[in-house]
Amino acid sequence: MPKTKDLPGGIIIDVGSTARNKTGSWRTFRPVVDLEKCTGCGICEKFCPEGCITIKKVKGYDKPKCTIDYDYCKGCLICMEECPFKAISSVVESK
Amino acid sequence: MAREVMEGSQAVARIVANCDVKVIAAYPITPQTHIVQELAKMHADGLIDCEFVNVEAEFSAISAILGATAAGARSFTATSSQGLALMHEVVFAAAGMRLPLVMVIANRALSAPINIWNDHQDSIAERDSGWIQIYCESVQEVVDSVVQAYKIAENKNVLLPVMVCMDGFYLTHVYEPVEIPPKSKVHKFLGKFNYPYKLDPKKPLTMGPLGFPADYARLRKQLAEAVWNSKKVIKEVHDIYAKQFGRVYGDGLLEVYGDGSIALVAMGSVCGTIKDMIDKDELKDVCLVRIRTFRPFPKDEIVEVLKDRDAVVVLDRNISLGNAGAVYLEVRDALYDEKDKPKVVDFVVGLGGVDVNKATLNYVVEKARTVKSGHVEIVDGSEVSSSY
Amino acid sequence: MGIGLRQFAPGHRTCAGCGSAIVFRHVLEALGDDVIICQATGCMEVTTTPYPETSFKVPWIHVVFENAASVATGVKRALKAQGNNHTRVVAMGGDGGMIDIGFGAVSGALERGEDIIIIVYDTEAYSNTGLQRSGGTPFGASTTTSPAGKKIPGKQEWKKNIAMIAVMHRAKYVATANPAFWADLQAKVRKAYEMEGGTRLIHIYSPCPIGWHVDPSKTIKVAKLAVETGLWMLYEVEEGKLKINYKPKEFKPVEEYFKLQGRFKHLLGRKDIIEMVERHVREHWEMMEKVEKEGIDLPKLV
Numbered sequence: 001m002p003k004t005k006d007l008p009g010g011i012i013i014d015v016g017s018t019a020r021n022k023t024g025s026w027r028t029f030r031p032v033v034d035l036e037k038c039t040g041c042g043i044c045e046k047f048c049p050e051g052c053i054t055i056k057k058v059k060g061y062d063k064p065k066c067t068i069d070y071d072y073c074k075g076c077l078i079c080m081e082e083c084p085f086k087a088i089s090s091v092v093e094s095k
Numbered sequence: 096m097a098r099e100v101m102e103g104s105q106a107v108a109r110i111v112a113n114c115d116v117k118v119i120a121a122y123p124i125t126p127q128t129h130i131v132q133e134l135a136k137m138h139a140d141g142l143i144d145c146e147f148v149n150v151e152a153e154f155s156a157i158s159a160i161l162g163a164t165a166a167g168a169r170s171f172t173a174t175s176s177q178g179l180a181l182m183h184e185v186v187f188a189a190a191g192m193r194l195p196l197v198m199v200i201a202n203r204a205l206s207a208p209i210n211i212w213n214d215h216q217d218s219i220a221e222r223d224s225g226w227i228q229i230y231c232e233s234v235q236e237v238v239d240s241v242v243q244a245y246k247i248a249e250n251k252n253v254l255l256p257v258m259v260c261m262d263g264f265y266l267t268h269v270y271e272p273v274e275i276p277p278k279s280k281v282h283k284f285l286g287k288f289n290y291p292y293k294l295d296p297k298k299p300l301t302m303g304p305l306g307f308p309a310d311y312a313r314l315r316k317q318l319a320e321a322v323w324n325s326k327k328v329i330k331e332v333h334d335i336y337a338k339q340f341g342r343v344y345g346d347g348l349l350e351v352y353g354d355g356s357i358a359l360v361a362m363g364s365v366c367g368t369i370k371d372m373i374d375k376d377e378l379k380d381v382c383l384v385r386i387r388t389f390r391p392f393p394k395d396e397i398v399e400v401l402k403d404r405d406a407v408v409v410l411d412r413n414i415s416l417g418n419a420g421a422v423y424l425e426v427r428d429a430l431y432d433e434k435d436k437p438k439v440v441d442f443v444v445g446l447g448g449v450d451v452n453k454a455t456l457n458y459v460v461e462k463a464r465t466v467k468s469g470h471v472e473i474v475d476g477s478e479v480s481s482s483y
Numbered sequence: 484m485g486i487g488l489r490q491f492a493p494g495h496r497t498c499a500g501c502g503s504a505i506v507f508r509h510v511l512e513a514l515g516d517d518v519i520i521c522q523a524t525g526c527m528e529v530t531t532t533p534y535p536e537t538s539f540k541v542p543w544i545h546v547v548f549e550n551a552a553s554v555a556t557g558v559k560r561a562l563k564a565q566g567n568n569h570t571r572v573v574a575m576g577g578d579g580g581m582i583d584i585g586f587g588a589v590s591g592a593l594e595r596g597e598d599i600i601i602i603v604y605d606t607e608a609y610s611n612t613g614l615q616r617s618g619g620t621p622f623g624a625s626t627t628t629s630p631a632g633k634k635i636p637g638k639q640e641w642k643k644n645i646a647m648i649a650v651m652h653r654a655k656y657v658a659t660a661n662p663a664f665w666a667d668l669q670a671k672v673r674k675a676y677e678m679e680g681g682t683r684l685i686h687i688y689s690p691c692p693i694g695w696h697v698d699p700s701k702t703i704k705v706a707k708l709a710v711e712t713g714l715w716m717l718y719e720v721e722e723g724k725l726k727i728n729y730k731p732k733e734f735k736p737v738e739e740y741f742k743l744q745g746r747f748k749h750l751l752g753r754k755d756i757i758e759m760v761e762r763h764v765r766e767h768w769e770m771m772e773k774v775e776k777e778g779i780d781l782p783k784l785v
Contacts, residue, residue: 008254008321009193010314010534011292012301018494018531018538026499046665047703049504050493051485069485072493076500076692077700117564118557146560151591155553158546158588162521162557165544168564170557188546294519294542294558296570301537303545310534 023050027075029090033066037087040064044079044088053079098272103234103261104129106273107173107199110238112143113278114245114285117168120148120159124178125211126263127201131173153178157185157198164194165302167293169245172196175263176203176217183221189256190225191318192303195248195290196256199241202363202412203263204447212448213263215363219389219413219421225318227257227325228390230362232344234271237261239342242276245285246332253325254290264448265364276340284339326391345385348393351400353382357460358401358437360384360426361410365444365451372453378460386422394429401430406438408463412445419443419471438468449476487512495538496530500699502690502706503527503577505662506604510575510687513672514600516541518571519558523551523580526611526691527604549585551576552592555599563598571600571676577689578605578619582645586618589645593652593682596784600675601684603645606691614694614746618643621714622763623756624746626694631749636756641763646686650720653782655681658719661688663706667717667728674719681784688715696745708740713764716771723783725775737761 007013040063045053052069066079066087080088101109107130111119119138121131138147146163150156153174160170174182179200189196200218204210218228227247231237237259244257261267276284292300306314326348333347344350352366353373357380361369366385372378384400386393401407407430411420418424423441430436442459445451458479462472485493487508497504507527511520520543522528528545531538546554555574562570574581574592581589581603589601608626609615616629621642625631629638649657656675660668668687675683690706692699709715712735717728737760741747750756774781 006314006317007292008317009191009302010304010306010310012304012532012535012537014535015299015301015537016492016540017536019492020536021494023494046486047505047662048485049497049501049508051488051491051508052493054485074499076702078500078702081700082703118560120557146564148556148560148595150553150556151587151594154550155556155588155591158550158553159557159560161546162544162554163561166519166558166561168561184547185550192546294544296517296519296542299540299542301532301539301543304532304534304537305529306534
């Protein structure tokens with residue numbers, strides 16, 4: 001953890017700094033996106049508690065697709081449950 | 096400058112109005128009521144340009160001025176007794192968050208039994224909170240201390256909340272000639288409110304985070320050091336104020352009056368009675384050591400003025416139940432390392448508004464001459480003849 | 484960019500599948516950058532600001548459990564006194580902080596008509612301390628202090644209706660929301676944001692998978708079912724008029740909702756209790772639909 005000078009009363013000016021904490025290490029199940037099935041509808045993005053899903057351009061596809069930031073994904077699998085196209089499946093995480 | 100005769104509470108309201116206060120939150124409680132009523136009236140008459148919030152409880156009064164201070168506005172509230180007890184949780188948080196709040200306490204006894212009259216139990220119960228506490232002898236001192244309180248609290252090396260304590264009824268409801276320093280002069284003395292870490296969408300920050308053990312301990316240490324170190328600023332502010340406004344209260348921490356070998360140690364309005372008796376030679380060989388700033392405790396200063404006395408007689412208007420008066424305990428502790436320690440005794444007086452008059456003081460001093468060091472006595476008034 | 488990431492960073496320590504985290508993302512995204520958040524103690528406070536880290540990118544203050552609405556009052560008045568009339572001040576707290584222990588502060592702010600937004604994210608129990616019963620806990624739910632025992636089947640009292648209590652205070656705007664209906668949720672927050680003068684209160688259903696004994700992947704499923712069974716009604720009250728925002732064509736059986744949650748599992752097969760809950764739902768809807776249909780004037784800010 002980077003050393004920071006304590007401000008009076010423990011005020012934090014380094015806003016958004018929990019981003020240092022990669023919660024992806026918590027994951028037991030890993031959501032995997034089937035880009036063929038994904039329509040880029042964005043429902044998964046709306047329901048991700050971590051905000052780690054974005055719908056964006058990926059290589060080899062014209063339409064934007066579901067992209068998961070595994071640095072933060074805790075593996076809750078809400079995305080898999082809510083995907084109307086069954087484009088997300090899960091695998092047991094192996095490290 | 097002209098002095099006017101007015102009620103103590105009105106004087107507080109008048110000086111608050113001159114301190115460029117932007118947010119006042121108020122909830123009524125005897126004997127603080129006249130302060131907030133007067134402020135409400137001045138606000139209604141357009142004499143103070145500020146936000147006036149009639150909150151639903153003291154808990155919200157302190158929470159609102161905490162929020163206002165954090166958002167960059169100089170703020171004010173006042174309370175008493177049960178009201179201060181209700182604020183307790185936020186009193187600690189305000190100091191921990193290092194927010195420069197100023198609050199006037201109209202000192203009153205704590206329940207039970209319910210009692211509206213004066214003693215110091217309410218603010219003494221908050222002595223461990225990290226607030227600076229100033230106990231005043233006169234209405235004029237309250238007025239001057241409110242101005243000094245803002246200056247001390249907002250000092251970048253302090254950033255601590257300050258309680259200005261005035262005895263309920265004895266000072267809140269008394270009519271005295273007072274000088275209210277004019278707005279222009281007070282504004283110049285205080286400068287603009289400039290809390291350096293205010294809540295501002297242009298410079299986002301987080302206030303009041305969760306502290307895990309190591310961080311908590313380090314931040315509490317930082318707070319403890321800030322309270323200790325504030326002594327220097329309290330004295331400096333007192334001295335600058337004295338130069339500009341012409342009134343001196345000892346060195347800002349302590350005041351010594353007379354030179355007898357028996358030291359009466361006291362706080363608050365009773366010191367006026369003691370001074371009068373010393374002037375009239377009604378207390379033989381007695382001097383007064385008035386503690387003005389109880390937090391931070393002026394330990395070194397107190398040792399210096401007490402170590403060579405024959406006896407130290409502490410008057411406590413409070414009691415730490417199961418032990419003794421709080422002032423006594425700390426004075427006695429301060430003298431522990433002295434070689435030829437004076438006798439130190441404690442008289443708990445004036446609980447719940449029992450009069451501490453000349454007869455009481457006479458009784459205390461005479462009794463002190465006969466008892467051993469360590470004597471602790473609660474004087475409930477029955478010991479004292481009313482026909483002094 | 485993910486939902487609300489501009490205001491609320493990842494890396495926070497909420498449980499996997501946390502409903503409140505989803506709620507926060509949408510609320511904060513809808514609020515934007517020109518806000519000050521005053522938050523009550525609770526899950527979303529301790530998980531987001533472990534010193535020296537913070538998830539928030541907008542100004543944020545936490546003091547104690549029961550004073551978020553009062554701190555927000557002070558912040559707002561301070562901004563006003565400094566001539567800032569654009570920044571919105573938001574008091575956020577859970578059901579514990581806003582419906583129970585901080586209720587006095589919420590009521591005080593509503594009575595004074597403070598120009599603030601109050602967000603109640605309702606996990607229907609004290610999630611932060613291990614799911615104890617609160618005034619927001621629904622009838623029959625088993626919590627750690629209203630456990631389903633051999634004699635008493637969970638909480639025996641109904642949920643406190645904070646939204647209608649706010650209406651009776653003549654709040655400027657009152658709405659209920661649910662993360663499964665995120666667009667409706669964001670629209671309501673945005674509406675409250677655009678308004679000025681008077682208190683706006685939004686009561687938001689916030690599933691707590693760990694506390695409710697729900698599979699983390701089913702957070703949104705449960706939230707949706709709360710609406711489809713009629714247990715959680717989506718409505719808003721503006722200018723004294725009630726508008727129900729979503730009416731299920733047919734209410735799904737309450738048992739379907741109960742089935743997904745460990746906190747109700749002791750009620751499965753308890754026809755008597757389930758019928759009582761369904762009757763309660765019906766009566767609530769009948770009352771509210773009558774108010775809506777007949778255009779009954781509710782108290783409003785004048």
